[in-house]
Amino acid sequence: MPPEDAHPATVVAKLASRVALGAADIEAILAVPLEMRRWNRAAYLTREGAPPGRYCRLVGSGLALRHKLTVAGGRQIVSLHVPGDFLDFQQLFLAAADCNIQALTPMSTVDIDCAALRELVLQHPNIGSALWIDALIEAAISREWTVNIGRRDARARIVHLLCEFVVRMRAAGIPENNGYELPMTQEQIGDAIGITSVHVNRVLRMLAAEGLIRRERRSLICGDLDAMRSAGEFNPLYLHVSPAAAPREGSGLDVGQST
Amino acid sequence: MPPEDAHPATVVAKLASRVALGAADIEAILAVPLEMRRWNRAAYLTREGAPPGRYCRLVGSGLALRHKLTVAGGRQIVSLHVPGDFLDFQQLFLAAADCNIQALTPMSTVDIDCAALRELVLQHPNIGSALWIDALIEAAISREWTVNIGRRDARARIVHLLCEFVVRMRAAGIPENNGYELPMTQEQIGDAIGITSVHVNRVLRMLAAEGLIRRERRSLICGDLDAMRSAGEFNPLYLHVSPAAAPREGSGLDVGQST
DNA sequence: CGGCATTTTGATAACCATCAAGACGTGTGG
DNA sequence: CCACACGTCTTGATGGTTATCAAAATGCCG
Numbered sequence: 271m272p273p274e275d276a277h278p279a280t281v282v283a284k285l286a287s288r289v290a291l292g293a294a295d296i297e298a299i300l301a302v303p304l305e306m307r308r309w310n311r312a313a314y315l316t317r318e319g320a321p322p323g324r325y326c327r328l329v330g331s332g333l334a335l336r337h338k339l340t341v342a343g344g345r346q347i348v349s350l351h352v353p354g355d356f357l358d359f360q361q362l363f364l365a366a367a368d369c370n371i372q373a374l375t376p377m378s379t380v381d382i383d384c385a386a387l388r389e390l391v392l393q394h395p396n397i398g399s400a401l402w403i404d405a406l407i408e409a410a411i412s413r414e415w416t417v418n419i420g421r422r423d424a425r426a427r428i429v430h431l432l433c434e435f436v437v438r439m440r441a442a443g444i445p446e447n448n449g450y451e452l453p454m455t456q457e458q459i460g461d462a463i464g465i466t467s468v469h470v471n472r473v474l475r476m477l478a479a480e481g482l483i484r485r486e487r488r489s490l491i492c493g494d495l496d497a498m499r500s501a502g503e504f505n506p507l508y509l510h511v512s513p514a515a516a517p518r519e520g521s522g523l524d525v526g527q528s529t
Numbered sequence: 530m531p532p533e534d535a536h537p538a539t540v541v542a543k544l545a546s547r548v549a550l551g552a553a554d555i556e557a558i559l560a561v562p563l564e565m566r567r568w569n570r571a572a573y574l575t576r577e578g579a580p581p582g583r584y585c586r587l588v589g590s591g592l593a594l595r596h597k598l599t600v601a602g603g604r605q606i607v608s609l610h611v612p613g614d615f616l617d618f619q620q621l622f623l624a625a626a627d628c629n630i631q632a633l634t635p636m637s638t639v640d641i642d643c644a645a646l647r648e649l650v651l652q653h654p655n656i657g658s659a660l661w662i663d664a665l666i667e668a669a670i671s672r673e674w675t676v677n678i679g680r681r682d683a684r685a686r687i688v689h690l691l692c693e694f695v696v697r698m699r700a701a702g703i704p705e706n707n708g709y710e711l712p713m714t715q716e717q718i719g720d721a722i723g724i725t726s727v728h729v730n731r732v733l734r735m736l737a738a739e740g741l742i743r744r745e746r747r748s749l750i751c752g753d754l755d756a757m758r759s760a761g762e763f764n765p766l767y768l769h770v771s772p773a774a775a776p777r778e779g780s781g782l783d784v785g786q787s788t
Numbered sequence: 789c790g791g792c793a794t795t796t797t798g799a800t801a802a803c804c805a806t807c808a809a810g811a812c813g814t815g816t817g818g
Numbered sequence: 819c820c821a822c823a824c825g826t827c828t829t830g831a832t833g834g835t836t837a838t839c840a841a842a843a844t845g846c847c848g
Contacts, residue, residue, distance in 0.1 A: 344680040368767040392654035420723030421603040464679030508627040
């Protein structure tokens with residue numbers, strides 16, 4: 271399933287989706303050395319506390335996540351990353367990673383030399399803007415996760431997670447194939463929304479019984495999107511997807527302004 | 530209590546704390562028009578959904594917070610901001626605010642013209658780096674809040690919040706006066722860590738009975754810092770405070786590398 | 789001094805965690 | 819191709835943490 275998409279065009283396309291690039295920008299990007307790397311499921315790309323590595327990576331194909339472990343042995347997944355997402359801006363400017371980065375599925379990354387990318391960001395305003403936008407959206411997503419975990423019940427949390435996943439996959443340009451499958455185990459879902467896998471199981475079968483979701487193998491699929499949106503209190507404003515990029519009115523997950 | 534500290538030196542000092550500035554950088558900063566503004570307690574600086582305003586602000590004195598409201602009427606505070614913190618990088622690059630910004634105490638902000646700051650960030654690599662560092666640390670804090678809310682019980686959550694507050698105030702250079710007072714109501718504390726004010730009350734009196742914290746008026750004060758750190762599973766790595774900036778070994782809140 | 793926000797306390801119930809054990813599936817190796 | 823092993827899912831029983839509701843006490847501010 272993961273394609274062989276590791277060339278510079280990936281990076282150009284990613285940045286161009288955020289901001290208009292000039293010829294000089296594109297030339298500069300193409301001049302930066304890139305590498306593609308493949309990762310097995312569950313492979314660690316970075317560990318908490320590790321000093322910056324040589325590369326700053328973005329997801330080429332597949333899915334990644336970041337998580338932190340608590341002293342008590344608990345685990346909290348703090349973010350999910352779809353193709354096109356940068357994984358570790360921290361590498362560029364901070365002295366240590368504050369969380370673990372792990373492959374959720376078999377995946378590939380496009381690895382950019384940190385020093386070169388830092389130059390690109392700091393010397394080319396358009397590229398700098400594009401990365402700023404990415405980082406700020408990531409921060410907004412993180413805040414919404416906090417809200418989700420802090421102020422919604424288990425049912426709404428799961429639904430909200432799924433809604434966000436669908437909108438982000440669409441915005442990333444991943445073609446839909448009878449819905450998007452979220453390939454997480456029930457334990458991983460629990461770790462993402464702050465409940466136990468046992469409770470995830472019970473809520474999931476309730477949702478399936480209601481027809482809100484479908485379940486296949488190790489995956490979840492959105493069923494009734496409109497119902498999902500209201501059940502999950504989902505308002506995609508925080509994803510800052512441009513209306514142009516958000517496909518299909520009436521699909522139940524429009525990007526509107528409503529409060 | 531809030532001083533009259535709105536001149537450019539505040540901004541220079543803030544940025545210089547993150548990265549070494551050259552003469553040209555400082556000159557550029559000093560050339561940017563600044564304004565100081567005062568806010569009453571509970572005043573809204575920004576509302577969710579609002580388009581970018583003219584100014585990007587940083588806290589001069591006092592405390593601010595950001596929060597989001599849920600459809601069900603709940604409220605989640607997603608961040609707390611101490612003097613020196615930038616409040617809304619989003620203004621610079623995104624089309625709408627994704628959460629509300631509100632004054633926790635009477636406070637002042639240093640307001641920087643957005644266009645001018647954007648120029649500064651994109652044209653001056655050192656200044657760009659400084660803001661990147663700030664934004665990345667803010668993101669790391671947001672992730673830790675997610676962990677706190679998702680995977681710790683009410684007692685540890687409160688203690689963790691207090692520990693973080695102390696370290697951040699110290700790092701911000703706020704002089705300590707028999708400990709730092711966190712001036713939040715029990716309802717606000719509940720909204721920050723995802724529990725109800727009633728439960729906050731019960732946990733708070735337990736903590737006070739143990740001597741872990743002191744309570745005065747509408748404030749909380751750290752008592753036994755070493756005990757706090759372990760009770761809150763607090764590891765300040767994620768705050769990325771440079772060891773040099775972290776005062777006083779043995780104070781119980783050292784910035785170490787331990788997992 | 790009065791009004792209002794905040795804190796406090798108690799009683800009850802909901803939601804979710806925990807523990808345990810069995811069923812199911814999926815991938816691997818013989 | 820089958821058998822086995824292991825991860826994942828499922829289910830039940832029980833208990834704990836926290837929410838909810840209500841009301842009184844306290845303290846702050848004008």
